[in-house]
Amino acid sequence: MELTIQSKQTGSTKTLKLKGILDISTSSIIEPYLEELDNVERLIFDFSELEFIDSTGIGSIMNAIYLSKEKNFKLIFNGVDEMTHQVFETVGLYHILEEIHKEDI
Template identity: 60%
Template sequence: MNELIITVEVKESTAILKLYGILDISTNASIEPYLEKMGDIEVLVFDFSGLDFIDSTGIGSIMNAIYLSEEKHFIVRLQGVNDLTHQVFEMVGLYQILDAMQGEVI
């Protein structure tokens, strides 16, 4: 069974979502409730250091957060991205979208 564990740490105006396990079609809906609960934050950090696997639906969840950031006026940062996930993010253009929407990457 695939499992995704999410922990949230809020420091001042920054929320850090730490992802552990697998972010795929069976777990990607787990992120949405956390995004809906985000109050007045300036920065949302996705910490991928505990992530074992991400598929295209998981990437879609990250993309949704990036689009939400434009609507709610916060910045998305990515940290703890391993080499394989980094390559996938580059291949699908996630960094370019993040850069185009926010003017900065990571």
């Protein structure tokens, strides 16, 4: 199983569409996309074709959350299905995304 990422930039908004599986074997694929984020005001993760995410995949999304603080852009999750939503809710990802821009972390 693989992960493919479709990247699209419109103005200062970048969309990364994740298709397949984001896990320990594929999470390194996302890193170059995050490293090249400059002059971006909004990063949209489109999860509508994401089939599965494990803890290493959640770690990649966490890195993007921390990067959004560091590089001062807004991070948006689109197309989150019920299973992924439950995982994000359980580990506290939404809460971290909400809090990180408020606090001096």
